Amino acid sequence: MANNVVFVLVCLVAVVASVVAVVFAVGLNDAKKEKISTSSKAVQTVCQPTAFKETCEKSLESSSSSDPKELIRTGFQATVTEIKRVLADSKTLQELEKDKGKKNALEVCKEVLDFAIDDLEDSFNKLGEYDMSKIGDILLHIQVWLSGALTSQQTCIDSFAEENGEAAEKMKSILKTAQELNMNALGMMYGLSSIAKDLNIPSIENISTTPLQRKLLSEKNGDFPVWLSHSDRRLLQANAGSIKPNVVVAKDGSGKYDSIVKALAEVPKKNTQRFIIHVKAGVYKEQVHIIKEAEHVMLIGDGPTKTVITNDICVIRSKLRTFFTATVAVDAKHFIAKDIGFENTAGYEGEQAVALRSTGDLGVFYNCHFNGYQDTLYAHKEMQFFRDCVITGTIDFIFGDSRAVFQNCQIIVRKPGPKQNCIVLAQGKMFHNSTGGFVLHNCTISGDKDYIPVKDTNKAYLNRPWKILATAIIIQTQIDDIIAPEGYIPMLPGKGETTSYFVEFGNRGPGAKTTAESNGLESRKLILTRPRRLPLAPTSSPIHGFRIPGFHALPTGYPACKPPKESKAILIIIFIVILVIL
Numbered sequence: 367m368a369n370n371v372v373f374v375l376v377c378l379v380a381v382v383a384s385v386v387a388v389v390f391a392v393g394l395n396d397a398k399k400e401k402i403s404t405s406s407k408a409v410q411t412v413c414q415p416t417a418f419k420e421t422c423e424k425s426l427e428s429s430s431s432s433d434p435k436e437l438i439r440t441g442f443q444a445t446v447t448e449i450k451r452v453l454a455d456s457k458t459l460q461e462l463e464k465d466k467g468k469k470n471a472l473e474v475c476k477e478v479l480d481f482a483i484d485d486l487e488d489s490f491n492k493l494g495e496y497d498m499s500k501i502g503d504i505l506l507h508i509q510v511w512l513s514g515a516l517t518s519q520q521t522c523i524d525s526f527a528e529e530n531g532e533a534a535e536k537m538k539s540i541l542k543t544a545q546e547l548n549m550n551a552l553g554m555m556y557g558l559s560s561i562a563k564d565l566n567i568p569s570i571e572n573i574s575t576t577p578l579q580r581k582l583l584s585e586k587n588g589d590f591p592v593w594l595s596h597s598d599r600r601l602l603q604a605n606a607g608s609i610k611p612n613v614v615v616a617k618d619g620s621g622k623y624d625s626i627v628k629a630l631a632e633v634p635k636k637n638t639q640r641f642i643i644h645v646k647a648g649v650y651k652e653q654v655h656i657i658k659e660a661e662h663v664m665l666i667g668d669g670p671t672k673t674v675i676t677n678d679i680c681v682i683r684s685k686l687r688t689f690f691t692a693t694v695a696v697d698a699k700h701f702i703a704k705d706i707g708f709e710n711t712a713g714y715e716g717e718q719a720v721a722l723r724s725t726g727d728l729g730v731f732y733n734c735h736f737n738g739y740q741d742t743l744y745a746h747k748e749m750q751f752f753r754d755c756v757i758t759g760t761i762d763f764i765f766g767d768s769r770a771v772f773q774n775c776q777i778i779v780r781k782p783g784p785k786q787n788c789i790v791l792a793q794g795k796m797f798h799n800s801t802g803g804f805v806l807h808n809c810t811i812s813g814d815k816d817y818i819p820v821k822d823t824n825k826a827y828l829n830r831p832w833k834i835l836a837t838a839i840i841i842q843t844q845i846d847d848i849i850a851p852e853g854y855i856p857m858l859p860g861k862g863e864t865t866s867y868f869v870e871f872g873n874r875g876p877g878a879k880t881t882a883e884s885n886g887l888e889s890r891k892l893i894l895t896r897p898r899r900l901p902l903a904p905t906s907s908p909i910h911g912f913r914i915p916g917f918h919a920l921p922t923g924y925p926a927c928k929p930p931k932e933s934k935a936i937l938i939i940i941f942i943v944i945l946v947i948l
């Protein structure tokens with residue numbers, strides 16, 4: 367009897383347990399299914415604005431979140447993981463590393479891919495800190511960093527291409543997925559409003575993916591970019607004598623150090639405070655590397671012709687990639703230079719020879735001189751501001767893919783080597799939605815006295831597209847009689863002819879003449895192929911007035927085909943444009 371009772375009880379317990387288990391499992395499954403389906407809908411929506419949807423969905427499939435912000439962050443993280451995987455794939459990389467020349471390219475890659483990881487991680491962290499409803503405040507910065515990560519990857523490929531096309535192709539294929547993921551991340555940041563609409567998130571539904579405009583316009587930011595802090599603005603405007611430096615460098619022994627490199631060793635790691643180095647008058651033959659950890663460094667000289675940092679490292683004699691030729695290379699964020707000269711004296715024979723490479727975000731160069739020949743000033747990536755500077759050189763002497771504004775600068779073409787032509791700008795925008803582009807505002811473009819006699823044999827051009835979406839605008843600038851009438855030339859036949867974006871507007875001087883033909887401008891293609899010089903885009907053209915890809919700032923709706931009178935309104939508009947760009 368007792369045994370039977372025990373038996374029945376055991377059976378009952380077993381039955382109840384299995385029923386509970388089944389019910390519970392079914393319930394769980396349903397919950398799981400529902401979760402998966404909301405999450406997969408969210409994945410599809412987040413991937414909707416991306417150009418590589420399969421790559422996107424695959425990268426997000428392991429995420430069970432349906433929160434778009436978390437999905438987007440997962441997308442950023444997937445890019446980091448992929449770049450780390452590339453860096454860790456030592457076997458393939460070693461294969462590319464066979465000869466000395468290529469090894470140097472690989473060193474460039476290791477450095478810049480590390481920058482790409484930093485930029486993506488910064489984007490990941492920043493997005494995490496912000497409530498989606500306030501995302502507009504930081505959107506531009508995230509877009510700039512994601513673009514910077516793409517530029518870095520491209521710099522790696524380009525460094526191989528300098529020597530060996532085959533190795534470059536191989537590197538490109540190794541980075542294919544990383545670039546796709548990176549472009550997708552950028553696409554998501556431009557597609558936020560459509561993502562919000564589809565997922566019914568009203569707080570960001572009407573977000574402007576071209577942010578900061580309203581804020582910038584209402585902000586009194588004086589003459590400097592809004593991202594510059596008040597204390598930094600004060601530093602830039604202060605008399606050199608009234609600034610108390612952390613360290614003094616002097617050739618004559620009157621400072622703590624006699625070299626800038628030695629002084630830089632004093633900058634604390636992960637520095638967050640302005641660290642001011644006064645470099646007294648003198649010529650400093652050094653190779654200066656402001657490493658990425660040395661943030662917030664400011665170098666102040668005694669004047670751009672008195673304090674000069676010089677070197678002659680170049681691609682030809684030094685057997686280095688362009689990236690490593692810089693006399694001064696700035697990888698750190700928030701760098702400021704004031705009253706200093708940067709020089710590369712390799713001459714035209716040295717070919718690519720950079721005087722300054724500015725890679726870290728938010729660089730400011732005030733009253734500085736940049737003297738060189740080919741590739742003098744490498745405005746590599748992210749946001750850079752140059753004001754009251756003098757920039758000299760021969761071929762592509764202002765180049766790179768940063769979002770850079772050059773204001774009140776003197777740009778001087780130097781005498782090149784025999785059979786060489788001179789090109790002022792070689793902008794390197796390559797990807798849709800990336801934020802790079804150069805703006806020259808209120809500058810002068812002229813020829814050095816040695817250049818003037820050869821200007822008809824060694825022609826000078828304003829611009830050529832280094833990459834297919836090269837973007838540059840020249841406004842209210844004095845252009846002397848040294849620029850060939852066609853203004854632009856291709857980098858390689860056909861390259862960027864139909865896709866690059868060059869605009870001239872409100873310029874003056876004999877070199878600023880644009881042809882009557884350009885009034886008939888119909889498409890972007892014609893900028894390079896026929897009229898070449900664009901005084902003003904007709905509203906009906908694909909250019910949409912002065913809307914510059916990546917800048918999203920210039921107003922539309924100008925009267926078609928007529929250069930406008932420089933009325934007050936236009937000056938205001940240009941001022942606004944500059945503000946918004948910054």
Ligand SMILES: *[C@@H]1O[C@H](CO)[C@@H](O)[C@H](O)[C@H]1NC(C)=O
Nearest residue numbers: 415416417553556557798799
């Ligand atoms: C650029 O962004 C738009 C808007 O989000 C998107 O539709 C497009 O696919 C993006 N392009 C690329 C190449 O990622």
Ligand SMILES: *[C@@H]1O[C@H](CO)[C@@H](O)[C@H](O)[C@H]1NC(C)=O
Nearest residue numbers: 563567568569570571572573
């Ligand atoms: C977004 O814009 C639409 C159309 O302009 C409007 O109907 C809607 O109320 C706006 N949503 C929010 C949250 O402002």
Ligand SMILES: *[C@@H]1O[C@H](CO)[C@@H](O)[C@H](O)[C@H]1NC(C)=O
Nearest residue numbers: 773774775776807808809810
């Ligand atoms: C334009 O640049 C010159 C220096 O080259 C400067 O004196 C002038 O104030 C600038 N104009 C504006 C409107 O910034």
